[in-house]
Every structure is written in structure tokens, then in C-alpha cells.
Amino acid sequence: MARRAFAVRAYGASLRLLPPSIRHVDGQEMERAFEDLWRRERTAWGRTRLVARCFGRLPRSAAAEWLDLMDVGGSTKTGGWEMTGWGRQVRLAVRTLRKAPAFTTTTVLLIGLGVGAVTTIFTLVDHVLLRPLPYPAAERLITVEMGSHSGTTYREFEKLDGMEAWAGGYSESANLTGEGDPIRIEMSMVSENFFSLLGARPALGRLLVMDDFERVNVAVLSHALWERVFGAEPDMVGRSLRVDGVRYEVVGVLSADFEPPQHLVAASTGVYRPIDWSDERIEAIDYHMIEVAGRMAPGVSIEDMGTRLDDLSVAMAETYPEHHVDREGNPNPFPVAGLQDSSVQRVRSGLNLLLGAVGLLLLVACLNVAHLFLARGLGRVREMAIRRTMGAGPGGLMQQLMVESLVVGALGGALGISLAYVGLEAMLTLNPHALPRAEAVSLDLRVAAFSGAVALLTAFVFGLVPALRTIGNDLANELKGASRSATSGRGTRRLRGGLVVAEVAVSLVLVTQAGLLLKSYLNAQAPDPGFDPNGVWTIPLTPTGHATPDSYRQAMDGVLASLQSVPGVEMAAYGLTQPFEFAGSGRCCWMNSLGEEEGVDSERVRMLIHPVSLDYLETLRIPLVSGSVWSQADATNTPVPAVVSERFAIDAFGSVDGAMGRVFGRTNRPQYRVVGVAGDNKHYGLDQPAESQIYVPMEVLPFDIPMAHMAVRVRGESPEGLARSLREAVWRAEPDLPVPTIRPMDEWIDDSMAGRRFDSAIFGAFGFAALFLAAAGLYGTLLYNVRQQRRELGIRLALGAARERVERHVVGGGLRLAFGGAVLGVLASLWVGRLLEERLFEVGGSDPIALLGASALLLGSAALASWLPARRAGRTDPLETLKAE
Amino acid sequence: MDAQAHLPLAPRDLLILAVLAEGPLHGYGLIKAVEARSRSGVLLDPANLYRVLRRMSGHQWIRAVDGEVEGRRRTYEIAPDGQAVLRAELARLEHLLEQARPAVAGG
Secondary structure: OOOOOHHHHHHHHHHHHOOHHHHHHHHHHHHHHHHHHHHHOOOHHHHHHHHHHHHHHHHHHHHHHHHHHOOOOOOOOOOOOOOOHHHHHHHHHHHHHHOOHHHHHHHHHHHHHHHHHHHHHHHHHHHHHHOOOOOOOHHHEEEEOOOOEOHHHHHHHHOOOOEEEEEEEEEEEEEEEOOOOOEEEEEEEEOOOHHHHOOOOEEEEOOOOOOHHHHOOEEEEOHHHHHHHHOOOOOOOOOEEEEOOEEEEEEEEEOOOOOOOOOOOOOOEEEEEEOOOOOHHHHOOOOOOEEEEEEEOOOOOHHHHHHHHHHHHHHHHHHOOOOOEOOOOOEOOOOEEEHHHHHHHHHHHHHHHHHHHHHHHHHHHHHHHHHHHHHHHHHOHHHHHHHHHOOOOHHHHHHHHHHHHHHHHHHHHHHHHHHHHHHHHHHHHHOOOOOOOHHHOOOOHHHHHHHHHHHHHHHHHHHOHHHHHHOOOOHHHHHHHHOOOOOOOHHHHHHHHHHHHHHHHHHHHHHHHHHHHHHHHHHHHOOOOOOOOOOEEEEEEOOOOOOOHHHHHHHHHHHHHHHHOOOOEEEEEEEOOOOOOOOOOOOOOOEEEEEOOEOOOOOOEEEEEEEEOOOHHHHHOOOEEEEOOOOHHHHHOOOEEEEEEHHHHHHHHOOHHHHOOOEEEOOOOOOEEEEEEEOOOOOOOOOOOOOOEEEEEHHHOOOOOOOEEEEEEEOOOOOOOHHHHHHHHHHHHOOOOOOOOOEEHHHHHHHHOHHHHHHHHHHHHHHHHHHHHHHHHHHHHHHHHHHHOHHHHHHHHHOOOOHHHHHHHHHHHHHHHHHHHHHHHHHHHHHHHHHHHHHOOOOOOOOHHHHHHHHHHHHHHHHHHHHHHHHHHHOOOHHHHHHHO | OOHHHHOOOOHHHHHHHHHHHOOOEEHHHHHHHHHHHOOOOOOOOHHHHHHHHHHHHHOOOEEEOOOOOEOOEOEEEEOHHHHHHHHHHHHHHHHHHHHHHHHHHHO
């Protein structure tokens, strides 16, 4: 079945406004009925009307259902709730509000916007940063950072005092075959206490026990894999699986609620198996593989463990001086951190930033709500005074005003929650991979309640103004004078002016930040990747299970030949890795971090060793600056022929010419001879510096790293169904090899920009909303002032004042407020910009263009917002206004 | 059941009962049928419709049809009490019209 229309899904989500008991009985039926209605409406207009009708009436039905549940009403015939005490107040309030549709709509929209935005962002922050990890005694879980550890080191950790248990694990991509099409999965190797430490429970069978670590080839499946691949088969226990050509016996399936700790193993792990402690590689002290976490015993502090780990690092340095000591002779440290802190560290600053931005937006929205209530309230002072004279007590008036605020707040809150649903979905689509634990996010109604309460409080406080003004005032005076006096009192006028200034200032901050992030997004897109991504398609493969490098290479050459025979393919090549796959993470598979290379002039050169097939540079169109690529015959020569990037040539040998023909390499490792120098290219992201790379023949790959990235250059336009023919071509050569993705190179580059796009999109949206709100606030204030001063303006015009002069007077008043706000806003932006600086690319936090642009935009909107009321002031008919009094 | 106690019916309720009196229908069908025969502008939305249907089921005016599943959608039919209320309301309205018509005809 086709994916359901967005409107249908949104309606389904909005039905959550109804009480759960009702939803369970009729929710599905309602959604289906809506779906049928939606399908039948073919025109955009019909659909708009349908949406307006169904969504518009939903809050009312929902309110009625809730009131029914709370047993407020009597007869259910008319819904009943309208008729009793509170119900009457609500009904009265609804009637009053309907008489002021502009006020009601605007206020509801404002509250909805504010609540929606805050709920969305706060829900994310709450899930990702604040909520404890879903493991028992999560606050006592710690991890040892600084990369992964060897099996030997892990065993040393286990001997430390003060800990209840340790768990270790690591993940690898693996191929699951024999269950339909071969698929790529994540397989995680875990230690004895892994599941018990994290409080995991099986849904089927059992989890790992000590004996399993003797024979190793047992597997525990994730709930997701069990459902997806095996259709939740109940007889799963005892079945066998083939992963990378090895058979595993399934002993159990994890329960659905188990979240793998992302610090230890891949979040999408499908198969868990015991770590094979007998494997030489695991034991080797220089083979760092295992990520660790542990639970401290109660009463032990993280500082205590820090001290113990420091002692251990000194001891390790003494036992293994070759490996646990850095170049200066200091022991390699074991920094300890809380597991929660360490799993979210990467995104903390970004989310805090968002939280700040959305807080500002809520502030602007609340300022505006305050504004509207204040304006409306002042207009009603006379009405209130009349009511008082007619015998209404201050209590009654206050109650009525409170109910009005409550109704507006409730409507706005409902709107906000619907917006938050949509917003959350949009956020997760925009930024699917960058957030840890993001799949666990669902809307948090408590958060919605909190932000709703903030908006409601604003409405309450400012909604009560008119009632408060009548209390303790001389009523007769109020009736006679207050509404006639030219202005509404200095105090309130100043308050309203202050609100506008604050709004403009806060909006300016948001708009400036949006400008900065947008500029930095555009800057980050500008650099040349150093190769030509147009028309290049990539196919990452994991050819596991090859016993020798030769068989791996033969298999990949076979795939290459098969790809080359696909119609439309101009060239094909492959490399161990590919540009932009590891964008953002800054980790790649084969990196000599600080090469202590012999034959290299400078002392430390970071380089990326990139084994590639013969045509790789030509396929990607990486230009050669000097020399040429090796020939097939030379590939196995010693020293190994290598093409180095320009940056490497300059870093290592001082110049391109100086690099040609030089031989370098570590002792006991392959020696390389420079046969060519290629142009620099970006490997980790357009906004990253060009990597210092050396390209070497595939033939030097010393052991079988199960990775290969095919790159195919297509002639002209990509033909229809290219991805499918490429996939089939791979399978013609290697039928058991999963082909998880085939995508154009452009998409990888695009993905690497997701974070920046996300930042600027969010800030852009917030900035735009704030700008609009500030302009609306200014407009409202001036319009109100003009109305208040109608008499004064009428007299002036009657006495012969020029129309332009009156208009200038009003516009000037508006611009003065806006200018004051802008000055404050610029100062605040300068300060906020500093916090933002680390996320910016080639833009300063106090970039003058962003500041000036934002100020101009704001003052421009302010001028427009003032001009409209001014025009009205200029058109005041002197006679009419005086008569109206 | 005393049908009189429930009169007068809201136009919406009357129309729903009238539509169901002609044969069982599911939610979407009801919305469309009521819409089609209503020049008085009774437009239903799903949330409201099911609220009304639930209330009517509570009074046993209508009931969900057992077992009869049309494309997984729940179907409702009118019950004897519903017939009675509908008849009573129609009788009341006709009586009312009889009283009122001469005034218009004469005017």
C-alpha cells in the first residue's frame, strides 16, 4: 500500500488530543473515515476545506470528551458541559472571544508557535541529554575514553577495586547470507557481563552464559533483526545463521526495549556473539579494539576511579613501555567519564544552542501575547467599569478574565502540541544520524505542559490588567475620563514601549545568528572537493571471509569487470575507502596518525594511506600535478610506487618537485617511492582541511580489511534504473555479497552538510518567526496608540497640521522604539556570537555583514509596521472623530 | 423507553438516524450521506461523528453490526429504540409544520 498522505498521518496524530479510552475504541475508525474523505476530495480547495473542518473542530470535540470523562456535564445531549458553573464561564468566554476573532486567532497562533517550538526542541534535549540512560543504576556507569582498548587492558580494568562489573564490546559490519538476498548487518562482539551490566532481558531463549565463551559460535539476535529478517519466527532458538560464512547457533532474542549503548557497540547491531578471547588479535597489547563501560560500586566516586585508573596507567606504562607510553615518555592516560556524558558530548553544544534559540523565540512569543492582552485589556477598562457599576464583584470579573485566558491558552496549547508532532518529525528527517539516541524520541507531553504553562501565565498576568485597574479606582472617574484621555497613562505606555524594544532586541539576536549560520553554511559549500563528483556513483561493499589478500583482490577485480560492462558506465575503479563516507566523524580505516617516517624531512606527518585500484584517480578525475600513476606491472615493486597528494609532498618534502622519486616508510613496514603527485582533495568534508594522502596500489594491502568502495563514472546522464543494473552487476560477480547502498557521490557530499543545513534551517525558521512577531508587535502597539490618540490627531488635523507631519510623527515613534531595540540587540548579538563561533566556518561571530543585514531587515520591517498605522492616522477625519466622542 | 424524553433531536442526530434507517453504513458513508442530503449545512467531521455514534449506541438507538466487515471498517445499523425516536421526532416535526404552514400560506 502506498504511504498514507501526510494529512492523514497528521490527523491520526492529532487524535491524541482525545482521551485515551475514547481513542482506543474509535480512534482507528476516525482515522480511516478521514482517510476516505481525503481520498475522495481531489481538488486542493476541497482538501483545504476538509482539513479546516476536521482539524478545526477537533479541539472542541476533544474538550467535550475530556469534560465528559471528568463528569462535569449533566445531560449528554448537548454535550451538557456548557450548562454548568464552569461550563457557563467557558461558554461566556468563548462567546466573548469569538467577537474578537483577530485577537483570538493571533494569540492562539502565537501561543501555539511558542509552545510547539519549545516542546519540539526540549523533547529532543530531554531525551538526548537529560534523561538517564535506560540501564539499571545508570548514574554509576562510567567509561574509559581515549579510544578503544586491547583485551589485555580490558582484563586489567576488571581487576580494579571499586567496581561492580565491567562490560566490553566492539562492532563490525558483517554479511548475513542464506536468508533471501544477502544483507549487511552490524555484528557486535560482547564480553561476559555485557548483558547483565545493562539489565538486558531476553524475549526468547536466553542471553550469553560463561560456557558460550568457550565455543563462541552462538548468537543472540536483536529484536529488530528477528522481526525484520525472520518475521518474528517463534521457533528461533536453536536455529543456525550464516554470518560471514561462519555458522552460529541462535540461543536467544533480546527484548524490544533493549537499547544498545552507542558508546560500546553499533546502535543498529543485529547479532551479538561472545568475544573470542582466544583470538591472538584480541589479546595483542597493540590491537585496540574493545570499548568499555563499567558500573562503580555504590559509594565510590568517579574521582576515586580516576585515581585508580591513573595508577593503572602508570603500571601499564612500566609493564609495556613499548606501547603504553607516548612520544614524550609519559604513560598513556585512562581518562574516566560518566557513560551518559560521554555518549552525548558531541552534540551537547549544538542542542544547548537550539535550546537557547527556542527559549528566545518563546520569549518573543510571550512578549507578544503580553502585548495583545494588554492592548485588549486597556480597551476594555471602560467595559469593566460599567460592569462594576452594574454590581459585578471584582472576584467575578477576575474569574471571567481568567477563564478567557485559560481558553485562549488551551487552544494555543492544543495547536502547539500538533505543531510539535509535525516539528519533531521534521527535525528527525533533517538530521537523522547526527543525534545519539534519537530513535528513542517521542513527544513528551509534560514538556508541552510546561511551555504551555509559561504562555498561560503570561496570558493570565496580562489578561488581568483591566480587572486590576478597576479595583480601587474611582469608578465614576474611570467612566468619565479614562477612556477619553488622550493617552492611556504613562506607566502602561512605557510598559508597552518596553515590550516592543525587548521584542526587537531578541528578534535581532535570532536573525543575526541565523545570518551567521547561513553564511557559514554557504561558505562551507564553496570549497572545491578536489575531484569531480558529477556522474560518479559509489557502491560500498564489505567482502568478508576472504582468506588471503589475493582472493579478496581477485573477487573485487571480478566485480570491477562486471560493473564496467554495464551500459553507460565510462570507467570504474575501487579503493579501500571513499571520500565523504566518514564525514564528520573524522575517523577512517587506515591512518598513520603521526608517521615517524624515515626519509621524510619534517618530523611528524599525518597521512591517510589509501590503497586504490589502477584507474582510481582517473575515475574520480583527481588531477595529477606531476609524474604519473604506476603501471600494472610496477604495482608489486619494492619500494612500492605511490602517488602522494600535493599537501603531503609539501609537508613531507618541502615541494612537489622535491618529492618526486623520494623513498619513505617506517622500518619493518612497506617502503614507498613517490612516482607522482596528485591534486589535494577533501576526504572528511568540504569544510575540513585537505587531507595529506598517499595513494598506493591495492596489491600492498597487507591483510584483508573487509572493505571496498567501488566508484563508477557514468557517461552523460545517469540512465533510468542504473542503481538496479549496478547492483545486479555486483551480484553477477559475487552472488553472496550484500549491496546495501548505491548512491551518487553528490549525495554523500550533500549528507556531509546535513549538520550545517540543520543549524541554518532551524535558526532561519526561528529568526523569521521572531522577525514576524516583532513586526506584528510593533504594528499592534502603534495601531493601538493611533486609536487612543484619535481625538488628539483629529484636533491637530483640524487645526491645519499637514497630513505628512502626522504620519511622520507616528512612524518616528515606531522607529524610535525599533532603533532602541536594535541597539540592544546588536550588543546582545555580539555576545551571543562568541558562543556560536566554534560552529561557524570562515565567518566571525561578530561578522559585520550579518549584523548590519539583520539590523536593516529589522528596521525595514519596523518601518513597514509603523507606516500602516501612520497612514491610518493621516486619514483620520477630524469631524468624525470629534463627533464620535 | 420514552422516546418523547429525547425530543427535540438536534438536526445532526435526526439526519444520522434517518440515514441509518435506510440501511447499515460505516463512518465515511455516514458523513457523505448526511452531507449529501443536508442543505441545512450539517457537515460532520470524524471526531464529532464518533462522539455522536457513541452516545447513540449508549442509548441503544443504534448498534455496531457484528461480523459484517466491509474493508475493515466498522458498520452501524439502527436499533428498535432508534426507530422509535426517529418516528417520534418526525411526528413532532410534522405536527409543528402543520401548525405553522397556514401562517405562511395566508401571509
